[in-house]
Amino acid sequence: MKTENQRAWFFVLPVLLLVAFNALVPIMTVVNYSVQETFGNNVFFWQGLDWFENILRSDRFHAALGRQFLFTFLILIIEVPLGIIVALSMPKKGFWVPVCLVTMALPMLIPWNVVGSMWNIFTLPNIGLLGYFMNDVLGVNYDMTQQPISAWITIVVMDVWHWTSLVVLLSYAGLVSIPDAYYQAAKIDGASPWKVFRYIQLPKMKTVLTIAVLLRFMDSFNIYTEPFVLTGGGPGNSTTLLSIDLVKIALGQFDLGPAAAMSLIYFAITLLVSWLFYTLMTKDDAQ
Amino acid sequence: MAKITLSNLRHSYLSNPTGPQDYALKEIDLDWNDGGAYALLGPSGCGKSTLLNIVSGLLTPSEGRILFDDKDVTNLPPDQRNIAQVFQFPVIYDTMTVRENLAFPLRNRGVAEPKIAERVAEIATMLEVEEMLDTRAAHLSPDNKQKISMGRGLVRDDVNVVMFDEPLTVIDPHLKWKLRSKLKELHHRVRATMIYVTHDQTEALTFADQVVVMQEGEVVQVGTPVELFERPQHTFVGHFIGSPGMNILPASVDDGRVIFNGNSVRVEGGITGEGGVTELGVRPEFVSVSDTGIPARVRKVSDVGRHAVIETMVGDTRVRAVAETANFEKGAEVHLAFQQDQTRLYRDGWIATEVAS
Numbered sequence: 335m336k337t338e339n340q341r342a343w344f345f346v347l348p349v350l351l352l353v354a355f356n357a358l359v360p361i362m363t364v365v366n367y368s369v370q371e372t373f374g375n376n377v378f379f380w381q382g383l384d385w386f387e388n389i390l391r392s393d394r395f396h397a398a399l400g401r402q403f404l405f406t407f408l409i410l411i412i413e414v415p416l417g418i419i420v421a422l423s424m425p426k427k428g429f430w431v432p433v434c435l436v437t438m439a440l441p442m443l444i445p446w447n448v449v450g451s452m453w454n455i456f457t458l459p460n461i462g463l464l465g466y467f468m469n470d471v472l473g474v475n476y477d478m479t480q481q482p483i484s485a486w487i488t489i490v491v492m493d494v495w496h497w498t499s500l501v502v503l504l505s506y507a508g509l510v511s512i513p514d515a516y517y518q519a520a521k522i523d524g525a526s527p528w529k530v531f532r533y534i535q536l537p538k539m540k541t542v543l544t545i546a547v548l549l550r551f552m553d554s555f556n557i558y559t560e561p562f563v564l565t566g567g568g569p570g571n572s573t574t575l576l577s578i579d580l581v582k583i584a585l586g587q588f589d590l591g592p593a594a595a596m597s598l599i600y601f602a603i604t605l606l607v608s609w610l611f612y613t614l615m616t617k618d619d620a621q
Numbered sequence: 622m623a624k625i626t627l628s629n630l631r632h633s634y635l636s637n638p639t640g641p642q643d644y645a646l647k648e649i650d651l652d653w654n655d656g657g658a659y660a661l662l663g664p665s666g667c668g669k670s671t672l673l674n675i676v677s678g679l680l681t682p683s684e685g686r687i688l689f690d691d692k693d694v695t696n697l698p699p700d701q702r703n704i705a706q707v708f709q710f711p712v713i714y715d716t717m718t719v720r721e722n723l724a725f726p727l728r729n730r731g732v733a734e735p736k737i738a739e740r741v742a743e744i745a746t747m748l749e750v751e752e753m754l755d756t757r758a759a760h761l762s763p764d765n766k767q768k769i770s771m772g773r774g775l776v777r778d779d780v781n782v783v784m785f786d787e788p789l790t791v792i793d794p795h796l797k798w799k800l801r802s803k804l805k806e807l808h809h810r811v812r813a814t815m816i817y818v819t820h821d822q823t824e825a826l827t828f829a830d831q832v833v834v835m836q837e838g839e840v841v842q843v844g845t846p847v848e849l850f851e852r853p854q855h856t857f858v859g860h861f862i863g864s865p866g867m868n869i870l871p872a873s874v875d876d877g878r879v880i881f882n883g884n885s886v887r888v889e890g891g892i893t894g895e896g897g898v899t900e901l902g903v904r905p906e907f908v909s910v911s912d913t914g915i916p917a918r919v920r921k922v923s924d925v926g927r928h929a930v931i932e933t934m935v936g937d938t939r940v941r942a943v944a945e946t947a948n949f950e951k952g953a954e955v956h957l958a959f960q961q962d963q964t965r966l967y968r969d970g971w972i973a974t975e976v977a978s
Contacts, residue, residue: 513710518706519773523700523773524700524729526729
């Protein structure tokens with residue numbers, strides 16, 4: 335007979351302590367700020383849920399959230415299909431495989447602020463290579479420092495350039511794990527290329543694609559450095575995404591209370607959408 | 622249904638083969654009759670999978686032709702050859718139900734829905750998978766998955782040939798036997814030509830009417846299981862088939878007499894050819910331990926159940942005998958007798974005696 339006791343909890347204790355110090359305690363300080371008002375000198379006044387109400391009712395927050403969703407939607411709708419297409423067209427064996435893989439991995443190895451600076455210099459009108467080419471060679475009026483549309487195109491293209499490789503590499507890993515017999519069986523069964531993709535390649539890539547979509551969602555939803563370095567949120571507020579707005583409130587205006595409330599709401603939205611994605615994409619497996 | 626003819630088939634995976642060693646298949650000429658059950662038997666790397674892929678059209682041979690009922694299909698892709706193939710690992714379309722899996726090859730060929738429903742029901746009954754028709758194929762056990770793979774091959778009633786590439790590799794031993802008899806039964810019912818590739822002699826000998834034994838890209842013998850056992854055309858067939866395999870003993874021919882370790886041995890019939898390396902072949906089942914004959918010393922006795930395998934040494938050569946009892950002392954001096962009509966001479970590996978008249 336086994337004696338039942340609660341001693342097993344001691345094994346979990348170190349992890350609990352670690353999580354407490356690197357996650358729970360910092361989050362609780364944010365919670366602490368979010369329900370109080372301070373004028374410095376460590377003097378705090380109880381504020382209740384006022385900051386949350388203010389944020390949720392503020393047009394500024396709605397606008398930033400809208401821009402954030404638009405940005406994430408655009409990059410997902412471009413990067414996921416593009417990544418799959420690139421992965422499908424990559425060679426399966428031979429000399430070109432490592433060449434492709436390394437080339438693909440390069441953008442991901444560049445630090446985020448460097449990516450922002452690179453694209454800034456690249457796209458500046460008249461002096462940047464792309465800016466010069468667009469304006470002075472093609473005659474297209476393109477200026478990401480002045481036009482919201484140009485700025486948006488630039489941050490989306492920059493993110494696609496930076497992160498499509500992640501989707502490619504994950505999809506490629508899923509593709510090469512499919513045994514040859516599947517393709518041979520499909521040939522014998524008379525399946526069209528579309529059916530091969532739909533019934534063999536896509537189902538086999540599903541797990542890695544779920545991971546790719548989740549990672550790309552979370553990363554793009556929390557993106558800060560690259561657009562901040564590239565456009566600084568401008569022109570005007572046109573590329574002020576949630577995190578950029580948050581930093582403006584917290585550090586620019588030093589409104590710690592509203593900033594704390596906003597980051598908690600931000601966190602809750604990220605968590606909720608990630609959970610939705612995960613549940614929807616893994617729904618079939620449970621049946 | 623069709624008769625399959627392989628004519629002067631050669632295949633090399635290299636683009637510029639320079640000699641016989643570069644060929645995975647060396648000069649294959651075979652006829653497979655309509656509705657027969659055939660096995661391709663040989664050790665790993667003997668070229669049997671290459672041959673199978675050439676028949677199915679996944680590979681185009683470097684030389685030679687392949688005919689289905691006198692129609693040259695050498696350059697046709699797999700989907701136009703009307704063949705079915707079951708692979709080593711079950712191939713299942715995970716996101717489909719069992720029913721959709723079975724219907725898939727028919728839907729791709731634009732068969733009418735009522736006809737599809739009828740064929741799927743028929744095949745499901747044959748394979749005894751009716752109650753799983755509406756479950757997702759991904760959740761099946763390996764043996765059921767393999768059954769569905771077979772079903773996808775059998776569901777088309779116009780297949781020329783169904784090919785099995787070591788289909789029982791991932792199946793549990795106790796289910797192997799069940800699936801094997803299922804396969805045999807299916808062959809009797811659908812009467813399609815079936816080709817079964819394996820390195821397992823039990824699987825080959827129980828499934829097939831005709832076994833093709835291959836070694837290093839060559840066909841060494843085609844025959845019924847009994848022929849392969851009783852009169853191997855090559856020493857390779859002798860020791861590859863049977864458990865334990867044939868005794869292959871160094872021997873010399875002197876004036877029409879066969880000498881093994883100083884003893885004259887009588888063989889089944891007249892000796893053909895001359896020169897080369899000569900060996901004596903006799904199965905352990907036809908070697909008996911007796912009072913007279915070739916002197917030997919018992920080295921090891923293993924009781925394998927119904928009989929015992931006695932391992933003896935004649936000089937430096939090991940000779941195995943099958944005996945009713947394991948009643949022999951290790952180290953005992955005994956005599957061996959070879960049954961004359963089952964004792965054959967091989968020259969450079971190939972049989973060199975005539976059948977006794």
